[in-house]
Amino acid sequence: MLSIKNLHIHYGAIHAIKGISITVNDGEMVSLIGANGAGKTTILHAVTGLKTATSGEIRYDQYNLRTVEPSRIISLGMAHVPEGRRVFQRMTVAENLDMGAITFKDKARVETNREKVYARFPRLKERARQIAGTLSGGEQQMLATGRALMTDPRVLLMDEPSMGLSPILVKEIFGIIRTLHAAGITILLVEQNARMALSIADRAYVLETGAISMQGKASDLLRDDRVRRAYLGA
Template sequence: MAMLEIRDLEVYYGVIQAIKGISFDVNEGEVIALIGANGAGKTTILHTITGLLSAKTGSITFEGQDITKIPGYKIVSMGMAHVPEGRRVFSELTVLQNLKMGAYTRKDKSEIENTLKSVYKRFPRLEERQNQVSGTLSGGEQQMLAMGRALMSHPKIILMDEPSMGLSPIFVNEIFDIIREVSESGTTVLLVEQNAKKALSIADRAYVLETGNIVLEGKASNLLNDDSIKKAYLGEV
């Protein structure tokens, strides 16, 4: 049984159908990439999985439990974290306050400090700036904060939406190194990313979306060498 199972999912914005009956799986320990052009439906899928949007039909199952109609805050407490597009840090709060917000659903209060230490170990820059107001951080530092905040919930799976958006090449490399580390530490990752080459380079498997449909799927290494993928998403002819 897969950790996360999406079956026949349909999502609408009013009368506009954004997701058209897709199905896919995410197995424990995998990095799964969703790639595709803007408007393909990638963010909509993540928002529906995490309860921010409602599915019209289909089902979402997490560790054997149907979560299709479960509110987002309950989904977080079940072990799912979401790093949203655009970071969405609490700009008027400090770095430390943002991180503590990530642990608000946890009941193991004595272990939160240990998680904080592990986040600081992974993101030394956050520890250096823990008392700094988050809105004054650079884009790359805010992305690290958004990822650290998600990790504070001690998730079994983390959903990341466009983590490299708007970042300098140096920060992009750093962020993808961290995603790889997160995966290697045992957290499953579902990654939405415009930088298809980077996403496929760290993913185990990938799904290619076009206008709400999955049009291609397979091992990430195979897709990285697929001529149609190279032409459409990797800037190669």
């Protein structure tokens, strides 16, 4: 359903992404792991149109995402949870969720989606009137995820959901990702926390300085010596 072919991205003279290809099939959870600065976020931003690619192909169903306006991507059933729990700090939890579906005209659908999000994250419902900036890190990550779910997406792009969270919260967030996947949402998960990502994903790609160095079934990569040495500290 999502296929990236021979993608090249430059930041000025710097060749950040050097011809990578990634496929995500319907219903799959694919993880993209790699160190800081490998280019993981850049790839996600190219998919959602926040960063313009130099060359290559990004296909999503029948659409060529390189020519689709970033603001239209949501309406194609794709949602993006950006890196670093980017919630609207000075708005309430409820307002944050409303922002997620702001491009929707269908009020009734927004209402049902909000109920679904609240059912999935009861804590967000409890804190609906609280200012988002006062939530804990884990709750903010929940809110960012909930906001993306307001559009009832088929594909979820998640950028470093574990960033800056305590190990317990990381476990909780990954539990949520697992249930989202079980609910049938296709997920492309970008992570530095390779162990967690590989333990829940179906397949994975290892990104090293802008190129894919390894790929395969996540469970195989978890046992691979090179991956273990480089990313799992074993």
